[in-house]
Every structure is written in C-alpha cells, then in structure tokens.
Amino acid sequence: MTRLDFVPRGVPLAGWRLAMLAIGVLMLLPAAINWTAQWQTVARLQARLDAQSAALQPQRLTRPALAPAQQQQIELQVKAVAEAVRQLNLPVTRLLKTIEAREDMRIALLGLDLNGEPAPDVEAAAPSTPAGTLKISAEAETAQDMINYLAFLNQQRMFRSVYLLKHEMTGAPPVGGGERPYQFQLEAQWRQ
Secondary structure, rough: OOOOOOOOOOOOOOHHHHHHHHHHHHHHHHHHHHHHHHHHHHHHHHHHHHHHHHOOOOOOOOOOOOOOOHHHHHHHHHHHHHHHHHOOOOOOHHHHHHHHOOOOOOOEEEEEEEOOOOOOOOOOOOOOOOOHHHHHHEEEEEHHHHHHHHHHHHHHOOOEEOOOOOOOEEEOOOOOOOOOEEEEEEEEEOOO
C-alpha cells in the first residue's frame, strides 16, 4: 500500500508554514478580543439585572395613617355599601310567602317594612333595630286572630323570633255586634 504524506516528517515549522500560522493567529485575535468584550458585557448586565431584581422583591406595603375625620368618612361609606348590599340580598319573595296568613285566620296585612328601620311612632322606644328585621302592620277581626297569627309566625322556620310591638282597637264595633277590629304591629327577626 502506498501512503500519501503531504508533509514530510521531521520538517521543522519554519518558513511559509510559520507565516501561515502567524497569519491565522492574527486573524483570530480580533474575534477573541470581541468574544472577551462580549463576555464582560454579559457579566456586567447580569450583575445589574440581579441588583434590580433584588430591589424589585415584593415589599410589605404599609398604609399611611388617615386623619380621624377621613377614617370616619371611610367607615360611613363602608357601612352604606354594606347596607345597600344587604338590601339587594333580601329574600323578599320568600318573606312574603312566609308571612301570608292561612285562610282560617282573618288577617289583613296593612304594611311591611323590610329595611329594619323603626316606625316613626316607635322610634323613641327602639332607636335602632338589628339587620334582618321585618316589621308587619296588620289588622285582625278579633284578639284571638291576632294571637293566632303571632303564633303562626313564631312557628315559621324562617323567623328567629316574632313579637308584638303594639296593638289597639280601632273604629266602631261591627253592625252585627262583636268586638272592634284590632290593628297591631309585629317585629320579626328572620334568619339570613
């Protein structure tokens, strides 16, 4: 077999070979310098990024203290919003079905107050009522009908408690004799 050998062995690196090596090294020198500069730029940018990310770590926010007047105003706004939400969430249909009297009770409903605000004539006795309070004004033919209706509402699962606020006999006695009708007010606290 024949062996091809383009570079004779044992020939020292001299002459044109040395010149070619020097030219190659000189041509690669700018690329090496550029690579080194790029590497230093990347290292510098990475250090800056690390410093910025450390500065951007979530910090615990502290609320500035408000003046008492501002704090009171905010509390009033929160109460107003809570009251509006409560009124929007009232189970009106369910409440109306629950307070409807049975046919054997001779009761006429005269008025309902779902806001839980005291009636004007009761305001001195009870300046405020709890949320979830329903005031009912009604009229009954007899005292027994009034008591039966009160007991009927107390048995409803929707109400925590029902109590009589006031009652009075009104108008003239019926033509056929008997008792005068009773007008009364109830207050029912309903479960939410």
